[in-house]
Amino acid sequence: MKLATWNINSLNVRLPRLLGWLAATAPDVVCLQETKLEDHRFPRDALAEAGYEAHFAGQKTYNGVAILARSGLAVDDVARGIPGYEDTQQRVIAATVAGIRCISVYVPNGQSVGSEKYVYKLGWFHAATQYVKAALAAHPLLAVMGDYNVAPEDRDVHDPALWAGQVLFSGAERTALREMMAIGLVDSFRLFDQPPATFSWWDYRMLAFPKNRGLRIDHILMSAALAARCTSCRIDRNARKGEKPSDHAPVIAEISD
């Protein structure tokens, strides 16, 4: 079982790239963020032809999340948004795929520390934590996958001194992520030895990617029961290369049967 998450930064632009990546990678579940498509425009048929059943919660221009499940896998209890938390922005979708509860999350960016969007980010994070806590209680096999817009540690940032106190790496954001993990989730990436300076996002500007000036802000968090079955987790840096890449690379975790 192969689980993946990828901030695709416009599924309209990136559909050909996604289809090629699906064929090459053969994941069983893919969580997508920043699809930027209203539901009536979602390329459900193209993905079905590629062998994936799609569930999605989208909107125009911004945000938008989806879960793709390999055709034939049982998909149950699809849920959109965070119950009890009013939000016009489409940032969460959940589904149980082959018995594993999967939640695709697109945490707000936060813009800059202290801004209105930063306050929204922290409030959203806490609401999401309560939601994930309830999900964990109901589903021992849980994976929360997505773009968290938070780098957890110094080693997840190309230049920690430069980023200290900045949005994506501020103390309050890292604390919010730690608090979500404290309910009983582990960062599957850190279950394994990893090459130093492994990141999941690079700015389009200033040659950030070829210089590897990135951040690791996309994560696959797992419950203890799921983590016990996790055999690998890696970031697919190759998917950031070539013509018209997303600014994010996918994270891929493997689960033993």
Added chain:
DNA sequence: ATGGCAATGTTTCATTGA
């Protein structure tokens, strides 16, 4: 090879992302 922002709509600039 991986390359000096990109996607979108409000469209020929403004907004947002991270």
